[in-house]
Amino acid sequence: MFFRNGRKKEVTAYDKTGKVPVIRASICTGEKVAGFRDETTGKFEELMLLRNEEDKKDFMLRYGVKEEEIRKEW
Secondary structure, eight states, rough: OOOOOSHHHHOOOOOTTTEEEEEEEEEEEEEEOOOOEEEEEEEEEEEEEOOOOHHHHHHHHHHHHOOOGGGEEE
């Protein structure tokens, strides 16, 4: 994650049943965190901090998520 060495990122499998990809953004600080929310319990699992657009693309590639699937929460 910290070093960009040209290796292809592997898709990390996650259980898609009942989980929704979410980006949580702070209104005050603008900090963004990507993760998955369990629809039944409402619990949010933080996976990575998004500092820029490249981090968001990395999240989508790593977990096989499309842009239109991601929900945004404030």
